[in-house]
Amino acid sequence: MITAEQSEQLRTWFAERLPVDVYESLVSVTVDREEITVVGTVPATESVKEFRERTREQRIEVAREAEELYRRKVAWGVKSGEGTALFTHLAVPVMTRLRQSERQVLDTLVAGGVARSRADALAWCVRLVGRNTDEWLSDLRESLDKVQRVRAQGPDVSEAGDADSRKSESE
Numbered sequence: 001m002i003t004a005e006q007s008e009q010l011r012t013w014f015a016e017r018l019p020v021d022v023y024e025s026l027v028s029v030t031v032d033r034e035e036i037t038v039v040g041t042v043p044a045t046e047s048v049k050e051f052r053e054r055t056r057e058q059r060i061e062v063a064r065e066a067e068e069l070y071r072r073k074v075a076w077g078v079k080s081g082e083g084t085a086l087f088t089h090l091a092v093p094v095m096t097r098l099r100q101s102e103r104q105v106l107d108t109l110v111a112g113g114v115a116r117s118r119a120d121a122l123a124w125c126v127r128l129v130g131r132n133t134d135e136w137l138s139d140l141r142e143s144l145d146k147v148q149r150v151r152a153q154g155p156d157v158s159e160a161g162d163a164d165s166r167k168s169e170s171e
Contacts (some may be wrong), residue, residue, distance in 0.1 A: 002031055004145045009071075014038055016067050022055050027079050035090050036066060041078040048078055048085045096122070 023040025075089035115121035
């Protein structure tokens with residue numbers, strides 16, 4: 001997980017590199033271990049399809065630079081009216097171990113036609129939890145940011161180790 005400061009630096013990096021006419025405004029830049037997702041507002045006079053075609057080369061150029069620098073894939077999306085459309089984004093396999101009762105929940109969702117597979121059912125559950133616990137997850141992310149800042153301000157363990165080794169060498 002990255003800090004709020006790192007997230008803002010990433011947003012600034014994209015804002016500086018994206019040509020002015022790509023997005024009407026930059027809505028969000030979200031990052032995890034595998035992917036950076038950039039979402040902006042599509043001009044009101046343009047459809048999502050027109051936007052994708054018009055900006056493809058510009059987005060590819062920025063994505064190549066970002067992928068080399070940040071070692072993550074770049075995904076793109078647009079906010080148009082009330083909806084958000086993502087394109088060129090990843091679906092990353094995630095290994096998990098579930099007990100029988102947990103697998104039965106997934107199997108019930110599949111049998112009920114809510115999901116096509118266990119993987120689809122698990123993704124549905126994660127989206128549901130995310131939607132219903134937004135405030136709690138935001139608080140947790142803020143707490144993690146604070147923990148990372150405190151750790152970064154802490155004593156430098158490598159300096160203490162170097163002092164100990166110099167002391168033992170001089171004895």
